[in-house]
Amino acid sequence: xxxxxxxxxxxxxxxxxxxxxxxxxxxxxxxxxxxxxxxxxxxxxxxxxxxxxxxxxxxxxxxxxxxxxxxxxxxxxxxxxxxxxxxxxxxxxxxxxxxxxxxxxxxxxxxxxxxxxxxxxxxxxxxxxxxxxxxxxxxxxxxxxxxxxxxxxxxxxxxxxxxxxxxxxxxxxxxxxxxxxxxxxxxxxxxxxxxxxxxxxxxxxxxxxxxxxxxxxxxxxxxxxxxxxxxxxxxxxxxxxxxxxxxxxxxxxxxxxxxxxxxxxxxxxxxxxxxxxxxxxxxxxxxxxxxxxxxxxxxxxxxxxxxxxxxxxxxxxxxxxxxxxxxxxxxxxxxxxxxxxxxxxxxxxxxxxxxxxxxxxxxxxxxxxxxxxxxxxxxxxxxxxxxxxxxxxxxxxxxxxxxxxxxxxxxxxxxxxxxxx
Amino acid sequence: xxxxxxxxxxxxxxxxxxxxxxxxxxxxxxxxxxxxxxxxxxxxxxxxxxxxxxxxxxxxxxxxxxxxxxxxxxxxxxxxxxxxxxxxxxxxxxxxxxxxxxxxxxxxxxxxxxxxxxxxxxxxxxxxxxxxxxxxxxxxxxxxxxxxxxxxxxxxxxxxxxxxxxxxxxxxxxxxxxxxxxxxxxxxxxxxxxxxxxxxxxxxxxxxxxxxxxxxxxxxxxxxxxxxxxxxxxxxxxxxxxxxxxxxxxxxxxxxxxxxxxxxxxxxxxxxxxxxxxxxxxxxxxxxxxxxxxxxxxxxxxxxxxxxxxxxxxxxxxxxxxxxxxxxxxxxxxxxxxxxxxxxxxxxxxxxxxxxxxxxxxxxxxxxxxxxxxxxxxxxxxxxxxxxxxxxxxxxxxxxxxxxxxxxxxxxxxxxxxxxxxxxxxxxxxxxxxxxxxxxxxxxxxxx
Numbered sequence: 001x002x003x004x005x006x007x008x009x010x011x012x013x014x015x016x017x018x019x020x021x022x023x024x025x026x027x028x029x030x031x032x033x034x035x036x037x038x039x040x041x042x043x044x045x046x047x048x049x050x051x052x053x054x055x056x057x058x059x060x061x062x063x064x065x066x067x068x069x070x071x072x073x074x075x076x077x078x079x080x081x082x083x084x085x086x087x088x089x090x091x092x093x094x095x096x097x098x099x100x101x102x103x104x105x106x107x108x109x110x111x112x113x114x115x116x117x118x119x120x121x122x123x124x125x126x127x128x129x130x131x132x133x134x135x136x137x138x139x140x141x142x143x144x145x146x147x148x149x150x151x152x153x154x155x156x157x158x159x160x161x162x163x164x165x166x167x168x169x170x171x172x173x174x175x176x177x178x179x180x181x182x183x184x185x186x187x188x189x190x191x192x193x194x195x196x197x198x199x200x201x202x203x204x205x206x207x208x209x210x211x212x213x214x215x216x217x218x219x220x221x222x223x224x225x226x227x228x229x230x231x232x233x234x235x236x237x238x239x240x241x242x243x244x245x246x247x248x249x250x251x252x253x254x255x256x257x258x259x260x261x262x263x264x265x266x267x268x269x270x271x272x273x274x275x276x277x278x279x280x281x282x283x284x285x286x287x288x289x290x291x292x293x294x295x296x297x298x299x300x301x302x303x304x305x306x307x308x309x310x311x312x313x314x315x316x317x318x319x320x321x322x323x324x325x326x327x328x329x330x331x332x333x334x335x336x337x338x339x340x341x342x343x344x345x346x347x348x349x350x351x352x353x354x355x356x357x358x359x360x361x362x363x364x365x366x367x368x369x370x371x372x373x374x375x376x377x378x379x380x381x382x383x384x385x386x387x388x389x390x391x392x393x394x395x396x397x398x399x400x401x402x403x404x405x406x407x408x409x410x411x412x413x414x415x416x417x418x419x420x421x
Numbered sequence: 422x423x424x425x426x427x428x429x430x431x432x433x434x435x436x437x438x439x440x441x442x443x444x445x446x447x448x449x450x451x452x453x454x455x456x457x458x459x460x461x462x463x464x465x466x467x468x469x470x471x472x473x474x475x476x477x478x479x480x481x482x483x484x485x486x487x488x489x490x491x492x493x494x495x496x497x498x499x500x501x502x503x504x505x506x507x508x509x510x511x512x513x514x515x516x517x518x519x520x521x522x523x524x525x526x527x528x529x530x531x532x533x534x535x536x537x538x539x540x541x542x543x544x545x546x547x548x549x550x551x552x553x554x555x556x557x558x559x560x561x562x563x564x565x566x567x568x569x570x571x572x573x574x575x576x577x578x579x580x581x582x583x584x585x586x587x588x589x590x591x592x593x594x595x596x597x598x599x600x601x602x603x604x605x606x607x608x609x610x611x612x613x614x615x616x617x618x619x620x621x622x623x624x625x626x627x628x629x630x631x632x633x634x635x636x637x638x639x640x641x642x643x644x645x646x647x648x649x650x651x652x653x654x655x656x657x658x659x660x661x662x663x664x665x666x667x668x669x670x671x672x673x674x675x676x677x678x679x680x681x682x683x684x685x686x687x688x689x690x691x692x693x694x695x696x697x698x699x700x701x702x703x704x705x706x707x708x709x710x711x712x713x714x715x716x717x718x719x720x721x722x723x724x725x726x727x728x729x730x731x732x733x734x735x736x737x738x739x740x741x742x743x744x745x746x747x748x749x750x751x752x753x754x755x756x757x758x759x760x761x762x763x764x765x766x767x768x769x770x771x772x773x774x775x776x777x778x779x780x781x782x783x784x785x786x787x788x789x790x791x792x793x794x795x796x797x798x799x800x801x802x803x804x805x806x807x808x809x810x811x812x813x814x815x816x817x818x819x820x821x822x823x824x825x826x827x828x829x830x831x832x833x834x835x836x837x838x839x840x841x842x843x844x845x846x847x848x849x850x851x852x853x854x855x856x857x858x859x860x861x862x863x864x865x866x867x868x869x
Binding site for chain 2: 036037039098099100101102103104105139140141142143144145147148150152154155156157158160196198200202203208210256258260261263264310311312355395396397
């Protein structure tokens with residue numbers, strides 16, 4: 001067995017293990033999200049990207065999948081090198097400091113983030129597929145309440161958990177030179193839960209809890225277009241993405257348990273949750289193959305969805321992403337650090353959540369590196385985002401975080417054969 | 422190797438994931454409690470409240486008969502209680518033949534009854550007490566499956582007492598008491614033993630001839646009831662004799678008590694002149710309103726408090742509400758008790774409209790039978806002394822079918838000391854007692 005086949009087997013094996021970990025992690029309701037904001041809507045929406053994107057402000061709607069799978073736009077998949085396949089896998093580690101009303105809390109969380117695989121079917125047709133979180137929920141709210149009429153207190157612990165995952169297959173076609181059109185068919189699945197548990201020392205043997213769980217699933221579609229024009233050492237890129245408004249079917253379960261009795265078990269109430277229409281536009285510029293600059297704007301029309309919470313309203317979200325990538329040589333011959341890709345970026349989001357009249361916003365700056373492995377096609381990618389979400393006004397929560405992502409891009413030949421370019 | 426280069430960072434990543442996962446799961450409990458973020462944003466769907474205003478209907482019930490067959494304690498004594506009248510305890514038992522016999526050269530001296538207190542007492546032990554011993558005229562016989570009862574069992578005895586003692590009981594001291602018995606009876610038994618009369622060689626003939634002994638209190642009715650150990654080593658009739666050989670040799674022959682079935686304590690009461698004088702059968706009860714908002718518990722005589730919760734069904738009218746716990750508080754009336762003589766635990770049973778017991782209740786998690794315990798928060802100033810009962814399983818059972826009949830109540834018995842071999846008295850306040858109110862605390866959970 002030659003090395004590259006070994007790597008291939010290793011990759012599949014590893015991908016399987018990581019997917020299982022991801023699934024079991026969802027089942028055990030532990031993820032890296034820790035935010036009361038994730039109680040509303042579909043939880044905290046995750047940026048659809050990979051480590052390379054996260055290193056440059058999650059920008060890249062206009063970016064083709066030349067050296068890695070750019071999952072921000074399905075149109076990019078037609079740019080996969082025709083002789084190789086690309087496998088991407090990544091994991092998050094997040095360290096947060098949450099502040100609210102003069103108190104603070106530090107949290108450390110980690111999770112497998114994504115796996116994706118892409119390859120070229122024909123010179124004009126690329127396919128990619130993968131698994132990544134769509135949204136996550138996680139929080140623990142502990143409150144002490146007085147017992148009516150007695151000099152006594154009890155504790156309520158409300159825990160939010162779960163995630164909605166997205167499994168997708170994207171096809172991208174290149175009908176004309178420089179123009180690419182892509183479509184993703186996605187299956188969204190997963191559940192978001194909220195459990196409230198009462199602890200009361202006077203009640204020593206009857207456990208009480210309410211579990212509200214919502215199971216989501218449905219197929220969704222999204223589309224994208226990319227255009228690229230080269231003028232000597234200058235390349236101009238442009239891209240758009242579009243998600244039509246679609247419905248997620250929701251199965252709601254409510255379980256009220258006063259151990260050992262089940263007081264209420266409202267099973268399987270079916271409703272639907274409408275996902276808003278969303279559109280994104282991105283521009284890019286390459287100077288030679290060395291300096292790449294991207295800017296994106298994404299809009300999600302949450303105000304058209306019809307959800308009401310006592311303390312929260314949903315509004316249109318807007319996201320702005322800027323990123324730059326610098327690659328000195330792209331060859332290892334003149335020294336390892338010349339083959340490394342360096343990235344930096346910034347992003348800002350006016351999120352879909354308005355709490356107590358205040359829109360929740362998030363900003364982050366990011367740094368990233370791609371470290372080539374010896375075959376020069378595969379890379380270990382790292383990124384770090386330094387961000388802040390929310391605010392202290394109106395008794396809200398401010399979260400400051402550092403989020404590390406580590407990813408592996410494996411590129412290998414379909415079959416060793418001579419190349420004629 | 423190339424492969425290792427790929428492996429290593431990922432092995433490290435895995436380790437990091439596992440470690441951070443662990444850190445995350447075990448470090449944050451206390452911090453969560455202190456962190457205010459989200460407390461105002463995410464609403465609790467559950468509230469706990471306590472309802473303690475449900476009225477309680479209480480009364481005192483007389484249990485017809487308590488089995489007292491074969492207990493390891495014999496009670497003897499009497500006392501008079503200002504609320505409950507007179508209590509008297511008599512003990513019935515029989516003795517067996519000695520293992521040795523006297524021979525013709527021996528000379529009879531005397532005969533005594535030896536008894537040993539076992540530490541139990543109730544009443545005033547500082548007063549001189551009189552006990553009188555009688556010989557039974559009727560055999561202590563029971564058909565299979567029958568029992569001796571506290572009040573209804575009685576045996577005829579010969580009118581002439583065998584012996585009398587006046588003494589101040591020292592129930593905690595371990596000192597035996599010895600009562601001198603009738604000299605002529607002793608002489609007769611001795612002579613028969615020497616003659617090898619069949620009534621003193623064959624046990625059946627002996628029990629036909631000497632049917633047994635009864636010890637009862639006489640004299641001043643104000644005193645104490647004392648427990649004596651039912652054991653052949655410390656409850657016996659002793660015959661003293663001597664032999665005149667070269668020198669005098671003292672001998673004694675022990676007619677030891679028969680342990681097992683054929684002994685019992687008869688516990689009677691005389692409630693003439695008290696508010697309970699009309700209480701004669703178990704299906705009747707005296708409401709607490711007629712007894713100064715007090716209910717009574719007295720072991721041995723079978724006086725027990727009964728409780729009903731007429732409006733418990735109101736809880737069923739509350740939507741999305743569940744009873745988490747039902748706790749009953751019963752408080753002893755001040756100046757009616759002495760902490761050292763209070764029962765430590767009180768058991769409870771459900772009961773029907775005829776005041777017949779239905780069943781006891783167990784903790785659903787441990788399976789252990791539930792009973793009430795004595796709580797002493799301030800023994801010095803005598804405040805906060807009460808009994809606390811977890812009656813959750815009973816309350817849940819009564820409301821189980823979303824329908825409440827109100828017919829089933831609760832009755833309370835001593836658990837320690839044993840109800841049938843103790844005569845402790847406890848005076849408890851009812852729900853309307855001016856200071857020592859009985860109270861039912863219902864812990865309710867409302868959910869949305």
